[in-house]
Amino acid sequence: NAGVTQTPKFQVLKTGQSMTLQCAQDMNHEYMSWYRQDPGMGLRLIHYSVGAGITDQGEVPNGYNVSRSTTEDFPLRLLSAAPSQTSVYFCASTPRGGPKDNEQFFGPGTRLTVL
Amino acid sequence: GENVEQHPSTLSVQEGDSAVIKCTYSDSASNYFPWYKQELGKRPQLIIDIRSNVGEKKDQRIAVTLNKTAKHFSLHITETQPEDSAVYFCAARSTSYGKLTFGQGTILTVHP
Numbered sequence: 001n002a003g004v005t006q007t008p009k010f011q012v013l014k015t016g017q018s019m020t021l022q023c024a025q026d027m028n029h030e031y032m033s034w035y036r037q038d039p040g041m042g043l044r045l046i047h048y049s050v051g052a053g054i055t056d057q058g059e060v061p062n063g064y065n066v067s068r069s070t071t072e073d074f075p076l077r078l079l080s081a082a083p084s085q086t087s088v089y090f091c092a093s094t095p096r097g098g099p100k101d102n103e104q105f106f107g108p109g110t111r112l113t114v115l
Numbered sequence: 116g117e118n119v120e121q122h123p124s125t126l127s128v129q130e131g132d133s134a135v136i137k138c139t140y141s142d143s144a145s146n147y148f149p150w151y152k153q154e155l156g157k158r159p160q161l162i163i164d165i166r167s168n169v170g171e172k173k174d175q176r177i178a179v180t181l182n183k184t185a186k187h188f189s190l191h192i193t194e195t196q197p198e199d200s201a202v203y204f205c206a207a208r209s210t211s212y213g214k215l216t217f218g219q220g221t222i223l224t225v226h227p
Contacts, residue, residue, distance in 0.1 A: 031213035042121075042204055042217035043159070050211055058214065059116070090158060094212045102147050102166075102208070104215060106158040 002026050004107035006091050012113045013081040021076040021110050023091030031094035032074040033058070033104070034066065036087040043090060049074055081114045088112070117142040117209045121218025129226050134195050136221045138205035139187040147208040148188045149215070150179060152201045159204060163190070195225045 007022045025032065030051050035043035035058075045058030049068040063085060065077040074093075078085060088111050092104040118141040128134050140148075146167040151159035165172045165179045165188065172179050176195075181188040192199055202222050206215040 031211070033213045033215075035217075040220075042219045043215075045214060045216070048211060048213035050213060056211070059216075092213075096212055102164065102212060103149070103161055104213075106160075108158050 004091055004093050004105050006089075006107035006110050008110060009108065010111050012115065013078075014115050015081060015083060017081050019078050019081065021078075021089055021091075021112075023074045023076065023107060024072050025074075025093040025105070025107075026072065027093060027095065027105065028071060029093035029095045029105070030071070031096065032068065033092045033094070034064070034074070034076045035090045035092065036060065036085075037090060037109075038087050046076065046089075078112075083114045086112060086114045117145060117207055117216040119205060119207050119216050119218045121205050121221060123221060124219065125222045125224070127224045127226065128195050130195060130197060132195055132225075134190075134192045134199070134223055134225075136190045136203055136205070136223075137187060138189070138207075138218050139185075140207040140216075141186065142207070142209040143183075143186065145207040145209040148179070148181060149206050149208075150177075150190050151204045151206065153204065153220075154201045162203075192223075195223075197225050197227050199223060200225045 033048040034046040047066040049055045091107040149164035153159045178191040205218040
Protein backbone atom coordinates (compact mmCIF):
# COMPACT_ATOMS: atom_id res chain seq x y z
CA ASN A 1 0.00 0.00 0.00
CA ALA A 2 1.24 3.46 -0.89
CA GLY A 3 -1.05 4.97 1.79
CA VAL A 4 -1.93 8.62 1.17
CA THR A 5 -0.05 10.28 -1.67
CA GLN A 6 0.03 13.96 -2.59
CA THR A 7 1.36 15.76 -5.64
CA PRO A 8 3.15 18.01 -6.17
CA LYS A 9 5.55 18.21 -3.20
CA PHE A 10 6.35 21.86 -3.89
CA GLN A 11 4.60 24.52 -5.96
CA VAL A 12 5.12 28.23 -6.60
CA LEU A 13 2.22 30.22 -8.02
CA LYS A 14 1.65 33.82 -8.96
CA THR A 15 -1.29 35.70 -7.51
CA GLY A 16 -4.42 34.95 -9.50
CA GLN A 17 -3.28 31.61 -10.90
CA SER A 18 -5.32 28.50 -10.32
CA MET A 19 -4.14 24.98 -9.65
CA THR A 20 -5.17 21.60 -8.29
CA LEU A 21 -3.45 19.75 -5.47
CA GLN A 22 -3.82 16.02 -5.92
CA CYS A 23 -4.51 13.52 -3.16
CA ALA A 24 -5.05 9.79 -3.48
CA GLN A 25 -5.35 6.89 -1.04
CA ASP A 26 -5.33 3.16 -1.72
CA MET A 27 -6.68 1.97 1.63
CA ASN A 28 -10.37 2.16 0.69
CA HIS A 29 -11.02 4.71 3.44
CA GLU A 30 -14.42 6.37 3.41
CA TYR A 31 -13.36 9.70 4.86
CA MET A 32 -10.90 12.18 3.42
CA SER A 33 -9.88 15.67 4.53
CA TRP A 34 -7.75 18.62 3.53
CA TYR A 35 -5.89 20.73 6.10
CA ARG A 36 -3.58 23.68 5.85
CA GLN A 37 -0.75 24.34 8.26
CA ASP A 38 0.69 27.82 8.60
CA PRO A 39 4.05 28.43 10.34
CA GLY A 40 3.83 27.96 14.09
CA MET A 41 0.20 26.90 13.94
CA GLY A 42 -1.86 23.80 14.12
CA LEU A 43 -3.70 22.25 11.23
CA ARG A 44 -6.93 23.87 10.10
CA LEU A 45 -9.59 21.95 8.20
CA ILE A 46 -10.42 23.26 4.73
CA HIS A 47 -12.86 20.69 3.34
CA TYR A 48 -13.73 17.10 4.07
CA SER A 49 -15.64 14.22 2.49
CA VAL A 50 -17.58 11.38 4.07
CA GLY A 51 -17.71 9.38 0.87
CA ALA A 52 -17.73 9.55 -2.90
CA GLY A 53 -20.00 12.35 -4.07
CA ILE A 54 -20.29 13.98 -0.63
CA THR A 55 -18.20 16.94 0.54
CA ASP A 56 -18.56 19.59 3.22
CA GLN A 57 -16.81 22.73 4.38
CA GLY A 58 -14.38 22.89 7.22
CA GLU A 59 -13.07 25.83 9.20
CA VAL A 60 -11.34 27.74 6.36
CA PRO A 61 -13.04 26.85 3.03
CA ASN A 62 -12.93 30.21 1.25
CA GLY A 63 -10.88 30.19 -1.95
CA TYR A 64 -10.87 26.40 -2.25
CA ASN A 65 -13.07 23.84 -4.02
CA VAL A 66 -13.14 20.08 -3.70
CA SER A 67 -14.87 17.16 -5.35
CA ARG A 68 -14.91 13.44 -4.62
CA SER A 69 -15.87 11.44 -7.68
CA THR A 70 -14.15 8.24 -6.47
CA THR A 71 -13.28 6.77 -3.08
CA GLU A 72 -9.58 7.03 -3.89
CA ASP A 73 -9.18 10.65 -5.03
CA PHE A 74 -9.86 13.96 -3.32
CA PRO A 75 -8.36 16.90 -5.26
CA LEU A 76 -8.21 20.42 -3.83
CA ARG A 77 -8.61 23.32 -6.26
CA LEU A 78 -7.34 26.82 -5.65
CA LEU A 79 -9.53 29.07 -7.75
CA SER A 80 -7.47 32.27 -7.79
CA ALA A 81 -4.34 31.99 -5.66
CA ALA A 82 -3.60 34.69 -3.07
CA PRO A 83 -0.47 35.21 -0.92
CA SER A 84 -2.60 34.35 2.13
CA GLN A 85 -2.83 30.81 0.75
CA THR A 86 0.90 30.26 1.14
CA SER A 87 0.99 27.25 3.43
CA VAL A 88 1.66 23.54 3.73
CA TYR A 89 -1.32 21.46 2.69
CA PHE A 90 -1.98 18.03 4.13
CA CYS A 91 -4.48 15.52 2.87
CA ALA A 92 -5.70 12.78 5.22
CA SER A 93 -7.88 9.70 5.03
CA THR A 94 -9.76 7.94 7.82
CA PRO A 95 -11.26 4.47 7.98
CA ARG A 96 -14.52 3.74 9.66
CA GLY A 97 -14.48 0.60 11.71
CA GLY A 98 -11.75 -1.97 12.03
CA PRO A 99 -8.58 -1.81 14.15
CA LYS A 100 -7.65 1.65 12.83
CA ASP A 101 -11.13 3.10 13.38
CA ASN A 102 -10.97 6.90 13.64
CA GLU A 103 -7.24 7.20 12.93
CA GLN A 104 -6.36 9.86 10.36
CA PHE A 105 -3.57 8.90 7.96
CA PHE A 106 -1.76 11.93 6.59
CA GLY A 107 -0.09 12.39 3.24
CA PRO A 108 3.43 13.89 3.00
CA GLY A 109 2.14 17.40 2.30
CA THR A 110 2.41 20.00 -0.47
CA ARG A 111 4.35 23.17 0.24
CA LEU A 112 2.70 26.01 -1.68
CA THR A 113 4.08 29.51 -2.12
CA VAL A 114 2.00 32.25 -3.71
CA LEU A 115 3.93 35.29 -4.88
CA GLY B 116 -18.01 24.44 16.33
CA GLU B 117 -15.32 22.73 18.35
CA ASN B 118 -12.49 24.78 19.83
CA VAL B 119 -9.30 23.20 21.20
CA GLU B 120 -6.81 25.08 23.35
CA GLN B 121 -3.33 23.64 23.99
CA HIS B 122 -0.72 24.59 26.61
CA PRO B 123 2.12 25.24 26.90
CA SER B 124 3.24 26.47 23.50
CA THR B 125 6.86 25.56 24.28
CA LEU B 126 8.27 23.08 26.78
CA SER B 127 11.91 22.47 27.56
CA VAL B 128 13.01 19.52 29.72
CA GLN B 129 16.15 17.61 30.59
CA GLU B 130 16.61 14.11 29.29
CA GLY B 131 14.98 11.65 31.68
CA ASP B 132 12.44 14.15 32.99
CA SER B 133 8.69 13.91 32.38
CA ALA B 134 6.75 16.21 30.06
CA VAL B 135 3.06 17.07 30.30
CA ILE B 136 0.99 18.85 27.65
CA LYS B 137 -2.60 19.85 28.32
CA CYS B 138 -5.59 20.51 26.07
CA THR B 139 -9.12 21.68 26.66
CA TYR B 140 -12.05 21.33 24.28
CA SER B 141 -15.41 23.06 24.05
CA ASP B 142 -17.87 20.60 22.49
CA SER B 143 -19.19 18.09 25.01
CA ALA B 144 -20.16 15.83 22.06
CA SER B 145 -16.50 15.25 21.18
CA ASN B 146 -15.65 11.60 21.60
CA TYR B 147 -12.22 10.97 20.08
CA PHE B 148 -8.96 12.65 21.12
CA PRO B 149 -5.73 11.86 19.25
CA TRP B 150 -2.22 13.18 19.84
CA TYR B 151 0.17 13.73 16.95
CA LYS B 152 3.93 14.20 16.82
CA GLN B 153 5.35 16.24 13.96
CA GLU B 154 9.03 16.48 13.19
CA LEU B 155 10.38 19.33 11.12
CA GLY B 156 9.28 19.08 7.50
CA LYS B 157 7.36 15.85 8.09
CA ARG B 158 3.72 14.86 8.26
CA PRO B 159 1.90 14.51 11.61
CA GLN B 160 2.17 11.00 13.05
CA LEU B 161 -0.36 9.58 15.49
CA ILE B 162 1.32 8.61 18.76
CA ILE B 163 -1.66 7.80 20.96
CA ASP B 164 -5.41 8.37 21.06
CA ILE B 165 -8.24 7.99 23.52
CA ARG B 166 -11.96 7.61 23.21
CA SER B 167 -14.54 9.22 25.46
CA ASN B 168 -15.46 5.98 27.21
CA VAL B 169 -11.91 5.59 28.59
CA GLY B 170 -10.21 7.70 31.28
CA GLU B 171 -6.58 6.77 30.66
CA LYS B 172 -4.48 4.94 28.10
CA LYS B 173 -0.79 4.01 28.17
CA ASP B 174 1.69 2.94 25.56
CA GLN B 175 5.18 2.41 26.96
CA ARG B 176 6.50 5.89 27.92
CA ILE B 177 3.42 7.72 26.67
CA ALA B 178 0.08 8.10 28.41
CA VAL B 179 -3.05 10.15 27.82
CA THR B 180 -5.70 11.04 30.39
CA LEU B 181 -9.19 12.34 29.71
CA ASN B 182 -11.52 14.22 32.05
CA LYS B 183 -14.87 14.48 30.27
CA THR B 184 -16.50 16.50 33.04
CA ALA B 185 -13.86 19.20 32.87
CA LYS B 186 -13.42 18.76 29.10
CA HIS B 187 -9.68 18.42 29.18
CA PHE B 188 -7.11 15.80 28.24
CA SER B 189 -3.38 15.56 28.73
CA LEU B 190 -0.35 13.88 27.21
CA HIS B 191 2.30 12.52 29.57
CA ILE B 192 5.74 11.48 28.35
CA THR B 193 8.01 9.85 30.92
CA GLU B 194 11.79 9.31 30.73
CA THR B 195 12.09 11.77 27.88
CA GLN B 196 14.80 11.29 25.26
CA PRO B 197 16.30 13.76 22.77
CA GLU B 198 14.42 12.00 19.95
CA ASP B 199 11.16 13.03 21.64
CA SER B 200 11.95 16.61 20.57
CA ALA B 201 9.24 17.66 18.09
CA VAL B 202 5.97 19.57 17.86
CA TYR B 203 3.04 17.82 19.51
CA PHE B 204 -0.58 18.48 18.59
CA CYS B 205 -3.74 17.46 20.36
CA ALA B 206 -7.03 17.20 18.49
CA ALA B 207 -10.69 16.49 19.10
CA ARG B 208 -13.41 15.00 16.92
CA SER B 209 -17.04 15.82 17.61
CA THR B 210 -19.05 14.82 14.56
CA SER B 211 -17.69 13.49 11.29
CA TYR B 212 -14.85 11.00 11.17
CA GLY B 213 -13.07 13.24 8.70
CA LYS B 214 -13.21 16.35 10.83
CA LEU B 215 -10.57 16.94 13.50
CA THR B 216 -10.04 20.24 15.32
CA PHE B 217 -6.39 20.71 16.30
CA GLY B 218 -4.73 22.59 19.11
CA GLN B 219 -2.03 25.14 18.31
CA GLY B 220 0.84 22.79 19.07
CA THR B 221 3.60 22.46 21.69
CA ILE B 222 7.28 22.61 20.76
CA LEU B 223 8.98 20.07 23.04
CA THR B 224 12.75 20.26 23.39
CA VAL B 225 14.58 17.56 25.32
CA HIS B 226 18.11 18.55 26.28
CA PRO B 227 20.73 15.77 26.58
